[in-house]
Amino acid sequence: MSAPPKTVLTATPEEEAAIRSAVRAAEGHTVAGAEHVDGLLELLSDPRVSDPIYDLPRPFTRDNVARWVADSETLRQEGRCVLAVNLDEDGKVAGYSRYTVWPERSSAELAGARRADLQNTGGGRMGVARSIAWMFEVLGVRLIGLTAALDNVRSAKSIEAAGFRRMGEVESMRPDGTTRRSLYWELAREEWVKFHRL
Numbered sequence: 001m002s003a004p005p006k007t008v009l010t011a012t013p014e015e016e017a018a019i020r021s022a023v024r025a026a027e028g029h030t031v032a033g034a035e036h037v038d039g040l041l042e043l044l045s046d047p048r049v050s051d052p053i054y055d056l057p058r059p060f061t062r063d064n065v066a067r068w069v070a071d072s073e074t075l076r077q078e079g080r081c082v083l084a085v086n087l088d089e090d091g092k093v094a095g096y097s098r099y100t101v102w103p104e105r106s107s108a109e110l111a112g113a114r115r116a117d118l119q120n121t122g123g124g125r126m127g128v129a130r131s132i133a134w135m136f137e138v139l140g141v142r143l144i145g146l147t148a149a150l151d152n153v154r155s156a157k158s159i160e161a162a163g164f165r166r167m168g169e170v171e172s173m174r175p176d177g178t179t180r181r182s183l184y185w186e187l188a189r190e191e192w193v194k195f196h197r198l
């Protein structure tokens, strides 16, 4: 399951409240709802989309995906999660992003994927950069921790292009309790601001 960053920050009560409120608002994102369950099921059922991601509601059935959408919505109301969908021109689910937030630690992480026909088009780096900017600027967190499978070259490149520092490896826990070895990165807001000023 999603794990908070290795580095531990403590948010002030005001900061924590502001983050929770920004998560609830999820400004600029299409929050996944019951109407997206079939589209998400189709998206995730493609192993080219879901295989590299440990934190998904397997096996992919309509019930499991519907529960994942509903649970994510409950967490959003608590200011802890945003499950967002990207829709194509026909209104079909073409990708998703799931932000997990620890408001009391001013920290967040991100998981996501694009539909197979949209992969390898150079959009990954841009998508990651946009999501990172959103977490720092709109959610207002001060720290982001990210993981990727050891062989996920595309993710690693997109993450490092956004200025993240490699900080070794971690064991990521799947919802069924099994583990996966992951590469691990962190980026603090002040590092990100400097990175973008240069």
Ligand SMILES: CC(C)(COP(=O)(O)OP(=O)(O)OC[C@H]1O[C@@H](n2cnc3c(N)ncnc32)[C@H](O)[C@@H]1OP(=O)(O)O)[C@@H](O)C(=O)NCCC(=O)NCCS
Pocket: 048, 049, 050, 052, 053, 111, 112, 113, 114, 115, 118, 119, 120, 121, 122, 123, 124, 125, 126, 127, 147, 148, 149, 152, 153, 154, 155, 157, 158, 161
């Ligand atoms: C990860 C994902 C979002 C990246 O999006 P994408 O549009 O496919 O990625 P891009 O085409 O922008 O490629 C990202 C980088 O990897 C590079 N790359 C792609 N394939 C590569 C390969 N086989 N070897 C080396 N580099 C490669 C690209 O050149 C690009 O680097 P650049 O920006 O420096 O040119 C997308 O592939 C995806 O949804 N994958 C399945 C789910 C997944 O892995 N999610 C992330 C879990 S952490």
